Amino acid sequence: MRMIIELKAASSITGDTELLRGIDWVVRAGEHWAVLGLNGSGKTSLLNLLNGYVPLSSGVMRVLGRRYGAYDWRALRKRVGFISSSLQERFYGGETALEIVLSGIFSTIGLYDSPRRKDIAMARSILERLKCGPLAGHNYSSLSQGEKQKVLIARALVSRPRLLIMDEPSTGLDFFSREEFLAGVHGFAESNSSAKSPLTLIYVTHHLEEILPVFTHVLLLKGGQIHSAGETRKILTAGNLSSFFGVPVALRWRSGRAWLEMKY
Numbered sequence: 001m002r003m004i005i006e007l008k009a010a011s012s013i014t015g016d017t018e019l020l021r022g023i024d025w026v027v028r029a030g031e032h033w034a035v036l037g038l039n040g041s042g043k044t045s046l047l048n049l050l051n052g053y054v055p056l057s058s059g060v061m062r063v064l065g066r067r068y069g070a071y072d073w074r075a076l077r078k079r080v081g082f083i084s085s086s087l088q089e090r091f092y093g094g095e096t097a098l099e100i101v102l103s104g105i106f107s108t109i110g111l112y113d114s115p116r117r118k119d120i121a122m123a124r125s126i127l128e129r130l131k132c133g134p135l136a137g138h139n140y141s142s143l144s145q146g147e148k149q150k151v152l153i154a155r156a157l158v159s160r161p162r163l164l165i166m167d168e169p170s171t172g173l174d175f176f177s178r179e180e181f182l183a184g185v186h187g188f189a190e191s192n193s194s195a196k197s198p199l200t201l202i203y204v205t206h207h208l209e210e211i212l213p214v215f216t217h218v219l220l221l222k223g224g225q226i227h228s229a230g231e232t233r234k235i236l237t238a239g240n241l242s243s244f245f246g247v248p249v250a251l252r253w254r255s256g257r258a259w260l261e262m263k264y
Protein backbone atom coordinates (compact mmCIF):
# COMPACT_ATOMS: atom_id res chain seq x y z
CA MET A 1 0.00 0.00 0.00
CA ARG A 2 1.25 3.48 -0.84
CA MET A 3 2.84 5.49 1.98
CA ILE A 4 1.47 8.96 2.54
CA ILE A 5 3.67 9.77 5.54
CA GLU A 6 6.71 7.90 6.76
CA LEU A 7 8.70 9.01 9.78
CA LYS A 8 11.56 6.88 11.04
CA ALA A 9 13.27 7.72 14.34
CA ALA A 10 12.45 11.36 13.58
CA SER A 11 13.48 14.04 16.03
CA SER A 12 13.19 17.80 15.92
CA ILE A 13 15.23 20.21 17.96
CA THR A 14 15.09 24.02 17.79
CA GLY A 15 17.65 25.94 19.82
CA ASP A 16 17.94 23.88 22.95
CA THR A 17 14.31 22.69 22.89
CA GLU A 18 13.61 19.15 21.85
CA LEU A 19 10.18 19.35 20.22
CA LEU A 20 9.86 15.74 19.06
CA ARG A 21 11.83 12.62 19.80
CA GLY A 22 12.08 9.22 18.13
CA ILE A 23 8.90 9.44 16.08
CA ASP A 24 8.10 6.28 14.09
CA TRP A 25 4.88 6.77 12.20
CA VAL A 26 3.54 5.42 8.93
CA VAL A 27 0.32 6.63 7.30
CA ARG A 28 -0.81 4.53 4.32
CA ALA A 29 -3.20 5.48 1.52
CA GLY A 30 -6.75 4.71 2.57
CA GLU A 31 -6.12 5.40 6.26
CA HIS A 32 -7.31 8.49 8.14
CA TRP A 33 -5.59 9.45 11.36
CA ALA A 34 -6.54 11.39 14.45
CA VAL A 35 -3.65 12.78 16.49
CA LEU A 36 -4.59 13.21 20.12
CA GLY A 37 -2.59 14.87 22.87
CA LEU A 38 -2.99 17.40 25.65
CA ASN A 39 -1.90 21.02 25.25
CA GLY A 40 1.84 21.26 24.73
CA SER A 41 2.24 17.58 23.82
CA GLY A 42 3.83 18.42 20.46
CA LYS A 43 0.88 18.04 18.06
CA THR A 44 1.47 21.30 16.19
CA SER A 45 5.22 20.61 16.24
CA LEU A 46 4.55 17.30 14.49
CA LEU A 47 2.53 19.10 11.81
CA ASN A 48 5.24 21.75 11.53
CA LEU A 49 7.75 18.98 10.97
CA LEU A 50 5.61 17.50 8.18
CA ASN A 51 5.34 20.93 6.57
CA GLY A 52 9.05 21.59 7.02
CA TYR A 53 8.55 24.57 9.34
CA VAL A 54 10.67 23.01 12.11
CA PRO A 55 13.83 21.06 11.31
CA LEU A 56 14.19 17.32 11.00
CA SER A 57 17.21 17.01 13.28
CA SER A 58 17.67 13.27 12.94
CA GLY A 59 15.86 10.35 11.34
CA VAL A 60 14.04 10.06 8.04
CA MET A 61 10.88 11.74 6.77
CA ARG A 62 8.96 11.05 3.58
CA VAL A 63 5.70 12.78 2.72
CA LEU A 64 3.73 11.77 -0.40
CA GLY A 65 6.70 9.68 -1.46
CA ARG A 66 9.19 12.56 -1.31
CA ARG A 67 12.14 12.43 0.98
CA TYR A 68 12.84 15.45 3.16
CA GLY A 69 16.24 16.90 2.25
CA ALA A 70 16.06 15.59 -1.31
CA TYR A 71 13.04 17.54 -2.57
CA ASP A 72 11.85 21.13 -2.61
CA TRP A 73 9.44 21.24 0.34
CA ARG A 74 7.76 24.40 -0.98
CA ALA A 75 6.49 22.30 -3.88
CA LEU A 76 5.39 19.59 -1.49
CA ARG A 77 3.42 22.06 0.65
CA LYS A 78 1.25 22.86 -2.37
CA ARG A 79 -0.05 19.29 -2.25
CA VAL A 80 -0.90 19.47 1.44
CA GLY A 81 -4.04 21.28 2.60
CA PHE A 82 -3.77 22.78 6.03
CA ILE A 83 -6.30 24.41 8.31
CA SER A 84 -6.10 25.59 11.90
CA SER A 85 -8.35 27.68 14.07
CA SER A 86 -6.10 30.72 13.81
CA LEU A 87 -6.52 30.83 10.02
CA GLN A 88 -10.07 32.19 10.43
CA GLU A 89 -8.83 35.53 11.65
CA ARG A 90 -7.02 36.20 8.39
CA PHE A 91 -10.27 36.44 6.47
CA TYR A 92 -12.75 39.25 6.82
CA GLY A 93 -14.61 41.85 4.84
CA GLY A 94 -17.33 41.52 2.29
CA GLU A 95 -16.38 38.40 0.41
CA THR A 96 -18.84 35.59 -0.06
CA ALA A 97 -18.16 32.05 1.09
CA LEU A 98 -17.72 31.05 -2.56
CA GLU A 99 -15.13 33.78 -3.14
CA ILE A 100 -13.19 32.70 -0.06
CA VAL A 101 -13.19 29.11 -1.34
CA LEU A 102 -12.05 30.19 -4.81
CA SER A 103 -9.19 32.23 -3.36
CA GLY A 104 -7.69 28.86 -2.36
CA ILE A 105 -6.97 28.11 -6.02
CA PHE A 106 -4.66 31.08 -6.19
CA SER A 107 -3.41 30.71 -2.60
CA THR A 108 -4.26 34.32 -1.89
CA ILE A 109 -6.11 36.08 0.87
CA GLY A 110 -8.77 37.80 -1.21
CA LEU A 111 -9.82 36.96 -4.75
CA TYR A 112 -7.66 38.80 -7.26
CA ASP A 113 -7.69 36.52 -10.28
CA SER A 114 -10.76 35.59 -12.31
CA PRO A 115 -11.84 32.05 -11.61
CA ARG A 116 -12.80 29.83 -14.53
CA ARG A 117 -16.28 28.42 -14.80
CA LYS A 118 -15.06 24.94 -13.95
CA ASP A 119 -13.31 26.27 -10.83
CA ILE A 120 -16.58 27.79 -9.69
CA ALA A 121 -18.37 24.49 -10.30
CA MET A 122 -15.71 22.63 -8.32
CA ALA A 123 -15.87 25.11 -5.43
CA ARG A 124 -19.65 24.73 -5.29
CA SER A 125 -19.46 20.97 -5.32
CA ILE A 126 -16.92 20.95 -2.47
CA LEU A 127 -19.22 23.20 -0.43
CA GLU A 128 -22.03 20.70 -1.11
CA ARG A 129 -19.87 17.82 0.06
CA LEU A 130 -19.21 19.69 3.30
CA LYS A 131 -22.95 20.17 3.72
CA CYS A 132 -22.78 23.92 3.23
CA GLY A 133 -23.84 24.36 -0.39
CA PRO A 134 -26.55 26.91 0.45
CA LEU A 135 -23.94 29.18 2.07
CA ALA A 136 -22.08 29.85 -1.20
CA GLY A 137 -23.57 33.31 -1.72
CA HIS A 138 -23.56 34.34 1.93
CA ASN A 139 -21.17 36.90 3.23
CA TYR A 140 -18.29 35.15 4.99
CA SER A 141 -18.43 37.57 7.90
CA SER A 142 -22.09 36.68 8.52
CA LEU A 143 -21.40 32.95 8.95
CA SER A 144 -21.24 31.11 12.26
CA GLN A 145 -17.83 29.97 13.49
CA GLY A 146 -18.59 26.37 12.51
CA GLU A 147 -19.69 27.43 9.03
CA LYS A 148 -16.56 29.58 8.61
CA GLN A 149 -14.40 26.63 9.52
CA LYS A 150 -16.12 24.46 6.90
CA VAL A 151 -15.61 27.18 4.29
CA LEU A 152 -11.90 27.21 5.14
CA ILE A 153 -11.75 23.46 4.66
CA ALA A 154 -13.40 23.94 1.28
CA ARG A 155 -10.77 26.59 0.52
CA ALA A 156 -8.01 24.12 1.35
CA LEU A 157 -9.66 21.48 -0.84
CA VAL A 158 -10.00 23.46 -4.10
CA SER A 159 -6.29 23.14 -4.79
CA ARG A 160 -6.80 19.35 -4.77
CA PRO A 161 -4.37 18.36 -2.02
CA ARG A 162 -3.44 14.70 -1.48
CA LEU A 163 -3.38 15.23 2.25
CA LEU A 164 -5.63 17.42 4.40
CA ILE A 165 -4.38 18.34 7.86
CA MET A 166 -6.69 19.94 10.41
CA ASP A 167 -5.01 21.34 13.54
CA GLU A 168 -7.57 21.67 16.34
CA PRO A 169 -10.12 23.04 13.87
CA SER A 170 -12.92 23.16 16.44
CA THR A 171 -11.18 25.51 18.87
CA GLY A 172 -13.53 28.27 19.92
CA LEU A 173 -16.67 26.62 18.55
CA ASP A 174 -19.65 26.23 20.88
CA PHE A 175 -21.26 22.81 21.25
CA PHE A 176 -23.72 23.24 18.38
CA SER A 177 -21.23 24.86 16.01
CA ARG A 178 -18.80 22.08 16.73
CA GLU A 179 -21.35 19.38 15.99
CA GLU A 180 -22.35 21.15 12.80
CA PHE A 181 -18.71 21.41 11.83
CA LEU A 182 -18.11 17.71 12.56
CA ALA A 183 -21.19 16.81 10.52
CA GLY A 184 -19.57 18.63 7.60
CA VAL A 185 -16.30 16.74 8.07
CA HIS A 186 -18.29 13.50 8.26
CA GLY A 187 -20.22 14.35 5.07
CA PHE A 188 -17.02 15.17 3.26
CA ALA A 189 -15.31 12.00 4.51
CA GLU A 190 -18.18 9.89 3.20
CA SER A 191 -18.04 11.41 -0.27
CA ASN A 192 -14.23 11.18 -0.15
CA SER A 193 -14.27 7.45 0.54
CA SER A 194 -16.18 6.82 -2.68
CA ALA A 195 -13.86 9.10 -4.70
CA LYS A 196 -11.50 7.64 -7.31
CA SER A 197 -8.38 8.66 -5.39
CA PRO A 198 -9.47 9.61 -1.88
CA LEU A 199 -7.34 12.09 -0.03
CA THR A 200 -5.86 11.31 3.38
CA LEU A 201 -7.25 13.13 6.41
CA ILE A 202 -5.34 13.99 9.56
CA TYR A 203 -7.32 15.49 12.42
CA VAL A 204 -5.48 16.91 15.42
CA THR A 205 -7.36 17.46 18.65
CA HIS A 206 -7.28 17.18 22.39
CA HIS A 207 -10.96 16.19 22.51
CA LEU A 208 -11.50 12.47 22.22
CA GLU A 209 -15.13 12.77 21.16
CA GLU A 210 -14.17 14.66 17.99
CA ILE A 211 -12.62 11.50 16.59
CA LEU A 212 -15.31 10.56 14.08
CA PRO A 213 -15.73 6.94 12.94
CA VAL A 214 -14.04 7.83 9.63
CA PHE A 215 -10.71 7.99 11.49
CA THR A 216 -9.34 4.49 11.16
CA HIS A 217 -6.21 5.13 13.21
CA VAL A 218 -5.15 7.16 16.21
CA LEU A 219 -1.78 8.43 17.35
CA LEU A 220 -1.39 9.44 21.01
CA LEU A 221 1.30 12.05 21.57
CA LYS A 222 2.80 12.99 24.93
CA GLY A 223 5.87 15.06 25.72
CA GLY A 224 6.95 15.10 22.07
CA GLN A 225 6.95 11.31 21.87
CA ILE A 226 4.49 8.71 20.65
CA HIS A 227 2.71 6.96 23.52
CA SER A 228 0.91 4.57 21.18
CA ALA A 229 -0.40 4.46 17.63
CA GLY A 230 -2.57 2.08 15.66
CA GLU A 231 -6.13 1.12 14.81
CA THR A 232 -8.67 3.34 16.55
CA ARG A 233 -10.45 0.59 18.49
CA LYS A 234 -7.14 -0.78 19.76
CA ILE A 235 -5.82 2.61 20.87
CA LEU A 236 -9.00 4.06 22.33
CA THR A 237 -9.48 1.64 25.20
CA ALA A 238 -9.98 2.58 28.84
CA GLY A 239 -6.76 0.80 29.76
CA ASN A 240 -4.58 2.47 27.13
CA LEU A 241 -6.05 5.93 27.74
CA SER A 242 -5.63 5.56 31.52
CA SER A 243 -1.96 4.84 30.88
CA PHE A 244 -1.76 7.78 28.45
CA PHE A 245 -3.38 10.34 30.77
CA GLY A 246 -1.83 8.89 33.91
CA VAL A 247 -5.23 8.79 35.64
CA PRO A 248 -7.94 6.13 35.54
CA VAL A 249 -10.51 7.00 32.86
CA ALA A 250 -13.56 5.27 31.45
CA LEU A 251 -14.99 5.43 27.91
CA ARG A 252 -18.51 5.50 26.58
CA TRP A 253 -19.07 4.82 22.88
CA ARG A 254 -21.97 6.65 21.23
CA SER A 255 -22.60 6.60 17.47
CA GLY A 256 -19.06 5.44 16.87
CA ARG A 257 -17.50 8.22 18.94
CA ALA A 258 -15.75 7.72 22.28
CA TRP A 259 -16.59 9.98 25.22
CA LEU A 260 -14.16 10.24 28.07
CA GLU A 261 -15.10 10.12 31.76
CA MET A 262 -13.03 10.36 34.89
CA LYS A 263 -13.17 7.17 36.90
CA TYR A 264 -13.53 8.13 40.55
Ligand SMILES: Nc1ncnc2c1ncn2[C@@H]1O[C@H](COP(=O)(O)OP(=O)(O)O)[C@@H](O)[C@H]1O
Pocket residue numbers: 014017019037038039040041042043044045046054
Ligand atom coordinates in the same frame (compact mmCIF):
# COMPACT_ATOMS: atom_id res chain seq x y z
N1 LIG B 1 9.39 26.89 17.62
C1 LIG B 1 9.45 26.52 18.90
N2 LIG B 1 10.52 26.83 19.67
C2 LIG B 1 10.59 26.45 20.96
N3 LIG B 1 9.63 25.76 21.59
C3 LIG B 1 8.54 25.43 20.89
C4 LIG B 1 8.38 25.79 19.52
N4 LIG B 1 7.19 25.32 19.09
C5 LIG B 1 6.63 24.69 20.14
N5 LIG B 1 7.43 24.75 21.23
C6 LIG B 1 7.18 24.14 22.54
O1 LIG B 1 7.01 22.74 22.31
C7 LIG B 1 5.96 22.22 23.11
C8 LIG B 1 4.90 21.59 22.23
O2 LIG B 1 4.17 22.62 21.57
P1 LIG B 1 3.09 22.31 20.45
O3 LIG B 1 3.66 21.43 19.43
O4 LIG B 1 2.55 23.62 20.01
O5 LIG B 1 1.99 21.52 21.31
P2 LIG B 1 0.44 21.25 21.01
O6 LIG B 1 0.15 21.64 19.61
O7 LIG B 1 0.27 19.78 21.27
O8 LIG B 1 -0.32 22.06 22.02
C9 LIG B 1 5.45 23.37 23.96
O9 LIG B 1 6.09 23.30 25.22
C10 LIG B 1 5.89 24.59 23.18
O10 LIG B 1 6.08 25.68 24.05
Ligand SMILES: [Mg+2]
Pocket residue numbers: 043044045167168
Ligand atom coordinates in the same frame (compact mmCIF):
# COMPACT_ATOMS: atom_id res chain seq x y z
MG1 LIG C 1 -1.22 22.92 18.78
